[in-house]
Amino acid sequence: MIDQEHSNRQLLEPGYWTDGEFPANVLLGPNTQLKGPHIFRQFRSLVSPALTIGVHCTMDGVHFALGKEARVDIGDYCYFTNAMLLCELELHIGSYVVLGWNATIADTDFHPIAPAERIADAIACSPLGEGRPRPEIVRRPVVIEDDVWIGPNATILKGVRIGAGAFIEAGALVTRDVPPRARVLGNPARVIGEV
Amino acid sequence: MATARTIPDDWYPGAIPRNAVLDETALIETSYSFVPYRSEAPVGLQMGRGSGIYTGTSLHIGRRGRVIVGNYALVTAVQIICDSEIEIGDYALISWNVILMDTYRFAFDPAVRRRELERVPLREPRSITSDVPALPIRIGSNVWIGFDACVLPGVTIGEGAIVGARSIVVEDVEPYTIVAGNPARVIRRLNMEKSHRG
Ligand SMILES: CC(C)(COP(=O)(O)OP(=O)(O)OC[C@H]1O[C@@H](n2cnc3c(N)ncnc32)[C@H](O)[C@@H]1OP(=O)(O)O)[C@@H](O)C(=O)NCCC(=O)NCCS
Numbered sequence: 001m002i003d004q005e006h007s008n009r010q011l012l013e014p015g016y017w018t019d020g021e022f023p024a025n026v027l028l029g030p031n032t033q034l035k036g037p038h039i040f041r042q043f044r045s046l047v048s049p050a051l052t053i054g055v056h057c058t059m060d061g062v063h064f065a066l067g068k069e070a071r072v073d074i075g076d077y078c079y080f081t082n083a084m085l086l087c088e089l090e091l092h093i094g095s096y097v098v099l100g101w102n103a104t105i106a107d108t109d110f111h112p113i114a115p116a117e118r119i120a121d122a123i124a125c126s127p128l129g130e131g132r133p134r135p136e137i138v139r140r141p142v143v144i145e146d147d148v149w150i151g152p153n154a155t156i157l158k159g160v161r162i163g164a165g166a167f168i169e170a171g172a173l174v175t176r177d178v179p180p181r182a183r184v185l186g187n188p189a190r191v192i193g194e195v
Numbered sequence: 196m197a198t199a200r201t202i203p204d205d206w207y208p209g210a211i212p213r214n215a216v217l218d219e220t221a222l223i224e225t226s227y228s229f230v231p232y233r234s235e236a237p238v239g240l241q242m243g244r245g246s247g248i249y250t251g252t253s254l255h256i257g258r259r260g261r262v263i264v265g266n267y268a269l270v271t272a273v274q275i276i277c278d279s280e281i282e283i284g285d286y287a288l289i290s291w292n293v294i295l296m297d298t299y300r301f302a303f304d305p306a307v308r309r310r311e312l313e314r315v316p317l318r319e320p321r322s323i324t325s326d327v328p329a330l331p332i333r334i335g336s337n338v339w340i341g342f343d344a345c346v347l348p349g350v351t352i353g354e355g356a357i358v359g360a361r362s363i364v365v366e367d368v369e370p371y372t373i374v375a376g377n378p379a380r381v382i383r384r385l386n387m388e389k390s391h392r393g
């Protein structure tokens with residue numbers, strides 16, 4: 001049995017991107033398919049590997065916006081459509097995870113919270129800010145465990161861990177950890193039951 | 196009257212309208228943002244020093260509409276629907292997919308909406324011209340609006356405030372507070388330090 005599975009795996013095509021050659025610091029497991037012409041437009045990570053995806057994954061129109069130091073790893077048999085993965089530090093996604101349309105996962109807020117630092121950041125980001133250093137911005141890894149379902153328009157913010165098998169309803173905005181098998185709904189999201 | 200100005204390296208063959216007044220240090224990435232622009236006001240768009248309007252932003256500015264973008268304000272891929280006035284303060288950070296709308300454009304009464312919808316397909320370019328009230332939006336300086344948020348007509352957002360990602364702002368926001376959720380509620384208060392730079 002195991003031997004047969006093993007030999008089947010040997011026959012699988014290597015992972016591929018339907019629209020071109022993917023960056024050298026991306027590792028795709030066998031039979032993983034990435035699709036969509038603009039998915040790497042905001043891919044800036046310089047670490048190696050920056051993005052690791054397991055076997056048999058289907059990623060259609062997923063936006064991989066990875067900052068210079070970002071590392072993302074994704075397990076096997078995941079199915080993502082038109083989602084935004086915004087990573088400046090670390091994002092860990094397990095196996096059998098489903099991610100819906102226009103869902104967003106971000107491990108940072110992208111700007112500082114303190115008003116004075118935000119002014120400095122606005123100047124640094126402006127057309128006149130060329131070369132000015134940006135203030136320190138909080139980054140906290142996001143972890144999505146196995147078998148999680150994340151619905152359309154859902155949002156997962158920095159530092160969140162979503163427990164195995166949890167069900168994140170459409171439009172939910174998650175800022176706190178979600179226990180395994182919990183069902184969450186709303187903006188801000190609240191646990192409304194179990195799956 | 197000055198001739199229409201174009202943007203260097205613009206992928207879209209459009210121009211900057213004559214009634215757009217841009218500081219020489221302001222940046223607008225593409226004239227595609229002006230496709231839905233209909234303003235006939237003396238100044239339909241004003242952009243301050245070091246401000247930027249980036250790709251993906253659509254300026255749905257009606258005949259009498261006027262949008263003012265302050266110094267160093269950053270406008271990334273925002274939908275602006277304006278029939279009266281929308282003011283974006285200095286150093287404001289407006290994230291991608293935010294919607295700022297000072298009008299619903301359509302009347303609340305279904306019968307009136309129907310009449311307007313029957314007229315739209317007869318116009319070229321197709322546009323909504325129903326006379327529904329527009330209520331100005333004021334976004335104070337140093338305000339930050341998170342991605343996918345929506346600001347409804349008549350809202351004033353006080354200086355230094357933060358609107359969380361994907362929030363719906365239906366009422367005024369006090370200065371130096373963080374609001375979030377749908378509808379947006381105060382989640383906490385910020386240090387009221389006033390710092391003026393630049
Ligand atoms: C608003 C924001 C900056 C606040 O961050 P923070 O101060 O670290 O907030 P916390 O995570 O400590 O949350 C505080 C409370 O507010 C709630 N909350 C935070 N952000 C929220 C949001 N966007 N929508 C709804 N509720 C939110 C949290 O659930 C929490 O409530 P609780 O204590 O009852 O659980 C952040 O949550 C946010 O929206 N980040 C996205 C920023 C963005 O859009 N960046 C785009 C690039 S410009």
Ligand SMILES: CC(C)(COP(=O)(O)OP(=O)(O)OC[C@H]1O[C@@H](n2cnc3c(N)ncnc32)[C@H](O)[C@@H]1OP(=O)(O)O)[C@@H](O)C(=O)NCCC(=O)NCCS
Binds near residue numbers: 300347363365
């Ligand atoms: C739904 C809508 C039409 C209601 O407008 P309204 O009748 O003027 O409602 P009010 O502003 O009087 O608000 C009534 C209550 O509903 C809440 N509310 C209003 N709009 C809300 C929204 N979009 N989401 C959540 N709550 C909302 C308000 O907070 C208020 O609650 P409170 O009394 O507990 O504080 C409007 O808010 C809306 O969402 N408009 C968007 C329309 C649109 O997308 N148009 C596209 C362009 S054509």
